[in-house]
Amino acid sequence: MRLVTIQASAFKSTFETLKDILNDVNIFFRPDGVSMCTLDVARTSLVDLFLAKENFEEYECDEEEIICGVNIANTFKLFKTITNTDVLTLSIPPGGKEYLHIEISSEAKKQSSKFDLKLLDIDESRIEVPEIPNDQIVSTTLPSTDFQRLCRDMSNIGSEIAIARKENVLKLQCEGDFANQETSIETCERIDTSFSGTYSLRYLNIFTKATAMCSTVSLMQETNNRFLILKYNVANLGELKFYLASKQQG
Structure with missing residues (x-):
C-alpha cells in the first residue's frame, strides 16, 4: 500500500480533530480508498471518514483490505510537523503488518522526515453507517x-x-x-x-x-x-x- 498527497495539511487537521474523541482505531486501506468508521469512547457519536483513491496524487492498494490499528493522539504527534507546502507519503510494504511508514517532505525546503509508526492490534467491531433515504x-x-x-x-x-x-x-x-x-x-x-x-x-x-x-x-x-x-x-x-x-x- 502506498499513497501520496500534496494535501498533507488535511490529514493534520483531521487527526487534530479526532484526537479529542477517539483513542485507538482501525484505519482501512482498500483499492477504492481510505476509510475509518468507529464510535467515540463514550459511544455517543460515530465518526465516518472516506478518502477516495482518485483524489490522491498516487494511490496503490493491491490487497482487498489492509487494516492499520493506530493511536490517534500519537499519530497526530507525527502529523503535527506538517506545513502547508509539505507532501505526505504513507506506505506499508507487502506483508508488512508492524509499521506504517510516514514521510513528510518539502521540495521548497529540500527537506524530508521519515517515521515508522508502530501499528496496534485492535479488536474493534465493525460499525455499519446508518442508511437514510x-x-x-x-x-x-x-x-x-x-x-x-x-x-x-x-x-x-x-x-x-x-x-x-x-x-x-x-x-x-x-x-x-x-x-x-x-x-x-x-x-x-x-x-x-x-x-x-x-x-x-x-x-x-x-x-x-x-x-x-x-x-x-x-x-x-x-x-x-x-x-x-x-x-x-x-x-x-x-x-x-x-x-x-x-x-x-x-
Missing part, C-alpha cells in the same frame, strides 16, 4: 466558522443546543441558568417538513474543530431524529462525517 433527511449548509462561533458562544450559556429547521429558517436555541439564546438563519431552500433535535454542545465544539479544513459545514437532520450529522470536506480528498445522537426523541 433522501426523503427523510434535510441538509443545511453554513459557513463553518459561523457554526463554530455559534456553538462556542452558546456553550457559555448552556450545555445543549436545540436545532430546528422549518421552511427556509434554521433556528438554534440554548437555555441556561442566567440567560437563553435563540439565533435564526434564513436559508436559500424551503422545505415542507420540519426537523428538530437537541444535542450536546460539548461534542459539537469538538467536531467544529474541523472548521480549519473546510469553509462550509452541512448540518443533516432526519425525520426520526435519531442523530445529527455534520459533514465536512477533507480538502479535496473526501468527506468526514460526525453522527451525534439526539438528546431527545420525537
Whole structure:
C-alpha cells in the first residue's frame, strides 16, 4: 500500500480533530480508498471518514483490505510537523503488518522526515453507517466558522443546543441558568417538513474543530431524529462525517 498527497495539511487537521474523541482505531486501506468508521469512547457519536483513491496524487492498494490499528493522539504527534507546502507519503510494504511508514517532505525546503509508526492490534467491531433515504433527511449548509462561533458562544450559556429547521429558517436555541439564546438563519431552500433535535454542545465544539479544513459545514437532520450529522470536506480528498445522537426523541 502506498499513497501520496500534496494535501498533507488535511490529514493534520483531521487527526487534530479526532484526537479529542477517539483513542485507538482501525484505519482501512482498500483499492477504492481510505476509510475509518468507529464510535467515540463514550459511544455517543460515530465518526465516518472516506478518502477516495482518485483524489490522491498516487494511490496503490493491491490487497482487498489492509487494516492499520493506530493511536490517534500519537499519530497526530507525527502529523503535527506538517506545513502547508509539505507532501505526505504513507506506505506499508507487502506483508508488512508492524509499521506504517510516514514521510513528510518539502521540495521548497529540500527537506524530508521519515517515521515508522508502530501499528496496534485492535479488536474493534465493525460499525455499519446508518442508511437514510433522501426523503427523510434535510441538509443545511453554513459557513463553518459561523457554526463554530455559534456553538462556542452558546456553550457559555448552556450545555445543549436545540436545532430546528422549518421552511427556509434554521433556528438554534440554548437555555441556561442566567440567560437563553435563540439565533435564526434564513436559508436559500424551503422545505415542507420540519426537523428538530437537541444535542450536546460539548461534542459539537469538538467536531467544529474541523472548521480549519473546510469553509462550509452541512448540518443533516432526519425525520426520526435519531442523530445529527455534520459533514465536512477533507480538502479535496473526501468527506468526514460526525453522527451525534439526539438528546431527545420525537
